[in-house]
Amino acid sequence: MAHALETSRQQKEKFLRAMHALQATSLHTLQVASPLLEQPGGLGLLTGSYLQQLAHQSQGLCVELGHVAHLLRFQQDQLLRRIPTPGGVRGLHCSLDDALYLTFDETPCVQILDLSGHLLHTLPCSLPGTGAFVSEDVTVTGSGLVLVSSLVHRAVYAFRHLSEASQGEWVKILTFESPRGLGVDALGRVLVADYVSGLVHSFSLGSSFKVMGLTSVPGLCGPRHVSCGPDWGFVVSEECGDVRLFGHAHQALGSLSSRLEYPFGNPAGICTDPEGNIIVVDEQLKEVTLFPQAGPPVRLVSKGLQRPTGVACASHGRLLVADNGDNCVKIFKYQM
Known part of the structure; x- marks a missing residue:
């Protein structure tokens, strides 16, 4: 040491x-150069080809220094804490106030914890007449509304508080063929990854859970997780495939593998940090990689993961990774 x-x-x-x-x-x-360049006598013995070469080398050095400045901000494999979970995690979300929302493979509820692992609240996932259901994913809107997706019921639900004395209830928002990942973009629109149909749905929620502006983006192959992206857009992970990027008007912007020639194994969980960096968990390669808006990818977690499936960012440069091989959520420090 x-x-x-x-x-x-x-x-x-x-x-x-x-x-x-x-x-x-x-x-x-x-x-030395400034006063000489201000004279009308020309460039002395400097030739055009030499100046062109110098400009090219200077540009390359500026790019490399920019990469250096970027890399100095990150750390790798700095594990802070493990939070045990009751089985495998399906959905993971971290709210702006650093509350951790989790859904599980076999437990029909949403658990809300702080980042020390203390349980704050439990929302049972149960519907009148049909009983308990297992949620696929969970997200929270800017107004604090909790949403979950259900493959069994082919629907997205919102949790409605009835009164201080009651536990509340789940209200169906929309029905889809196979809703998996959930997210909220920078404009407050709800995002739903529809796995079998290869779609991402986008809509806004009004008063009384009224759905407005429903739009579907086609052409995806097994969309698994979805998250807000840089420049008001969103990003989608495709199972055993790629990570696709879309703009604020749902226009396709290509993929991370085609932009950077980056070989994914099985991209699973995905999120975007406050600086606009895209962070991807690869379940097959057992690593977490950050993709900056400019510069090469940065591997944030390269060891210690068994079967990572989800990721989220918290405040103070912390990274939350759901590791179903260890039945826990691991918290890393990835920024200085």
Whole structure:
């Protein structure tokens, strides 16, 4: 451990020296070149080809320095805590106030916990006349409305509080062929990944759960999870396939694999952090990767996962990963 810390310290000192040398040389060159360039005599012995080469190299260096600045903000494999779960997790959502919402493979309820793992509340998943049901996924709207999807009932439900004394009830919002992943985009529209039909549905909810502006985006192959994306759009993970990107008007923007030539195994859970970075859990490769809006992918979790299926971001640079191989939610620190 001491050797690793000493090596890290030496690397940091070496990098700082290189950065200081680059800064000093740049300032010196600027001070010398500025008055000469202001003279009308031309460029001296500088040739056009040399200037073109210099401009190209400088552009490449600026890009690399931008990547360096980006990478310095992240950490890898820093596990903070494990939160045990009663079986496999199906749906995972972290609200703006850092409340953790979970649905499970065999337990018909939504559990609400804090990030220390303390149970805050339980919402039983039960319908009058049909009994308990297992929820596929869970999300929370900006107004605090809890939504779940059910494959068995082919529907999306919202939880309605009746009174302080009652437990509340689930209200059917819409019926779909095979609703799996749920999300809410930056405009407040509800997103539903319809697995078998290869669709993502988008709609707004008005008063009394009135559905408005229902739109369906076709052409997907096994959409599994859906989340808000950069620039007011949304992103979708396809089972054993790819991660697809869409704009604010539902226009297709390509995929992460085609943009970056990145080989996915089985992309599962997906989310977007406050900086617009897309984060993907790969169930087959057992890793979590961050895809910035500019620059190469960053592997945030490369070890210690058994069967990761879901991911969400919390405040203070924390990352929540549902690991069904260990029956727990693992909390990592991924930002400095």
